[in-house]
Amino acid sequence: MLDRRDACPATVQPGEGLPSMASLAGKLGIVFGVANKRSIAWAIAQAWHQAGAKLAFTYQGERLKENVEELAGTFGADTLILPCDVTMDDEITQVFARVGEKFGKLHLLLHSVAFAPREALEGDFLSTSREAFRIAHDVSAYSLVALARGAAPIMTDGGSIVAMTYYGSEKVVPHYNVMGVAKASLEASTRYLAYDLGPKKIRVNCISAGPVNTLAARGISGFGEMLKHYEAHAPLKRNVLPDELGATGAFLASDGAAAITGQVIYVDCGYQVMGM
Ligand code: NAD
Numbered sequence: 195m196l197d198r199r200d201a202c203p204a205t206v207q208p209g210e211g212l213p214s215m216a217s218l219a220g221k222l223g224i225v226f227g228v229a230n231k232r233s234i235a236w237a238i239a240q241a242w243h244q245a246g247a248k249l250a251f252t253y254q255g256e257r258l259k260e261n262v263e264e265l266a267g268t269f270g271a272d273t274l275i276l277p278c279d280v281t282m283d284d285e286i287t288q289v290f291a292r293v294g295e296k297f298g299k300l301h302l303l304l305h306s307v308a309f310a311p312r313e314a315l316e317g318d319f320l321s322t323s324r325e326a327f328r329i330a331h332d333v334s335a336y337s338l339v340a341l342a343r344g345a346a347p348i349m350t351d352g353g354s355i356v357a358m359t360y361y362g363s364e365k366v367v368p369h370y371n372v373m374g375v376a377k378a379s380l381e382a383s384t385r386y387l388a389y390d391l392g393p394k395k396i397r398v399n400c401i402s403a404g405p406v407n408t409l410a411a412r413g414i415s416g417f418g419e420m421l422k423h424y425e426a427h428a429p430l431k432r433n434v435l436p437d438e439l440g441a442t443g444a445f446l447a448s449d450g451a452a453a454i455t456g457q458v459i460y461v462d463c464g465y466q467v468m469g470m
């Protein structure tokens with residue numbers, strides 16, 4: 195007879211997860227885009243860790259080093275934490291060299307990085323400067339190509355690459371401006387990378403998240419109204435929770451998603467299906 199306690203253990207150890215949760219036991223991953231505890235990257239990293247993955251982290255610059263050390267350090271004192279500005283080819287090369295030395299291989303990569311100069315997210319899209327357009331695309335879209343190329347040689351058992359996107363890539367969201375155009379490029383890059391890396395069993399997918407109150411969202415004027423708009427209009431009548439992005443990230447990383455590649459998965463309480 196199966197005891198109820200066996201079916202539903204009271205303490206969940208890393209790697210065990212919940213009965214419904216896919217296992218990432220034995221998988222090695224790297225996370226780009228943790229700035230603080232509110233970062234979407236941190237929510238997905240926690241889900242990956244809880245599912246049993248061993249993770250390395252990168253941070254953008256000295257300014258964020260301490261934050262990432264404090265968060266990632268909770269996964270063990272030996273957690274690999276490396277600097278990486280994704281616009282710097284030599285830093286990307288260094289990261290994958292160090293990960294190769296420490297892990298020997300890699301299965302998972304999270305891209306949760308975006309930036310456009312503030313002024314480009316304030317006025318109209320028509321005013322976007324050549325430099326703001328270049329920076330937004332370099333940081334937010336090209337970086338996925340560069341990171342995938344760095345990771346592929348050590349993803350020798352196949353792998354799962356997950357990138358974060360937003361609905362402003364396909365419909366006009368006032369003030370999202372050049373970020374919307376960069377996210378369209380990120381999503382198209384995901385499809386072309388899925389084609390190139392498919393033969394190596396490396397999958398590449400995007401999660402399109404509804405608005406979440408993070409550092410990147412804060413300070414964007416009207417963000418509070420945007421959260422209320424989603425609450426009123428999304429089929430589920432609420433906003434997405436960071437844990438729910440974590441759960442989707444864990445699914446896409448898992449063997450349960452083995453036949454899913456090149457896709458954009460909407461984790462937005464259904465907002466994307468609405469026509470009015
Ligand atoms: P966040 O500020 O916590 O994360 C953004 C990260 O990008 C930071 O860690 C920052 O250091 C990093 N970054 C920026 N420029 C970089 C560079 N040159 N090199 C390396 N790292 C750099 O905010 P977030 O909301 O968690 O954003 C993560 C991802 O989720 C982004 O791709 C964002 O577009 C996407 N997203 C956010 C929302 C939202 O509403 N917050 C919704 C959908 C998608």
Ligand code: 0WE
Nearest residue numbers: 308309310311312360368369370405410411414
């Ligand atoms: O991708 C994003 C935001 C990314 C972002 C945020 C900033 C703020 C600070 C990129 N670059 C910068 N540059 C800065 O100087 N989101 C999906 C969140 C977001 O941002 C918006 C949104 C939403 C949603 C901007 C305007 C309208 C809606």
